[in-house]
Amino acid sequence: MLRINIISTLILTSLLMSCGNNEKKTDQSTVKAAEGESATRSSNPNVQHILFFGTSLTAGYGLDPKDAYPALIQKKIDSASLSYKIINAGLSGETSAGGKSRIDWLLKQPVDIFVLELGANDGxxxxxxxxxxxxxxxxxxxVKAKYPAVKLVMLGMQMPPNMGAKYTGDFKAVFSSLADKNKMVYVPFLLEGVGGVAKLNQEDGIHPTAEGQKILAENVWVKLKEQL
Known part of the structure; x- marks a missing residue:
């Protein structure tokens, strides 16, 4: 059993790293396009900006960008006639260290609500x-230093049990701890209802299908809508 768990962990890790290597250029192009689009929007002072900063889960790896959960949330915002525009800054393979290096560039655009989805690749x-x-x-x-009035949202993540009880417990606690410390709106588990459900994930078993992304959108929207 131990050998199977170790092999499963190695497979998950190699798949994740492969996704990062294969998709990083594509996702960066998406982020650059989003930044340029946001600069245009900023000319309208009535529009507020929501920056989703995360991994391939946010980028919508393997799917049409319109099927990624940030785009689905944008549809909900538009349907409610709210003046918010979403910038999807998800990047496949991104770690917390990579995000720390990348965030300064993204903060050159206006940010009113910051949604943080990082840590899964670290775990x-x-x-x-x-x-x-x-x-x-x-x-x-x-983010707070650049935009003191920003609203913050933390999307929690969890690890599969084969990572070990202590590691998975300590990892899960990171997100609630940071949310409490920084007074962030907290979504306990972004993949609630999707993680481990084969029919809602792509063949790699990691990235949600379009149907899975709809559930992610609902998981976030139930908390985010209270801030709009």
């Missing part, structure tokens, strides 16, 4: 939990 690679927590706190600090 699947078994990286140091204190280091992950420090990187995420640094990202939050940078």
């Amino acid at each position: 699947l690679r078994g990286l140091s939990i204190p280091e992950t927590q420090a990187n995420l706190q640094s990202i939050i600090d940078k």
Whole structure:
């Protein structure tokens, strides 16, 4: 059983790293396009901006960008005739350290609500939990320093049990701890109702299908809509 768990973990890690290597250029192009689009929107002072900062889960890996959960949330916002525009800054393979390096560039555009979805790649690679927590706190600090009035949303993540009880427990606690410390709106588990459900995930078993992304959108929307 131990051998099977180790093999499963290695497979998950290699799949995740492969996704990052294959999709990073594509996702960066998407982020650049989003930044340019946001600059145009900022000319309208009545429009507020929501920055989704995360991994392939946010980028909508393997799907049409319109099927990623941030785009689905944009549809909900538009249907409610609210003056908010979403910038999807998801990047496949992104770690908390990578996000810490990338955030300054993204903060050149206006941000009124910041949604943080990072840490999953750290966990699947078994990286140091204190280091992950420090990187995420640094990202939050940078956002607050640039935009003191920003509203903050934390999307929690969890690891599969084969990572070990202590690691999975400590990892899960990082997100609630940071949310409490920084007075962030907290979504306990982004993948609630999707993680581990085969029919809602692509063949790699990691990335949600279009139907799975709809559930992610609902998981976030139930908390986010209270801030709009």
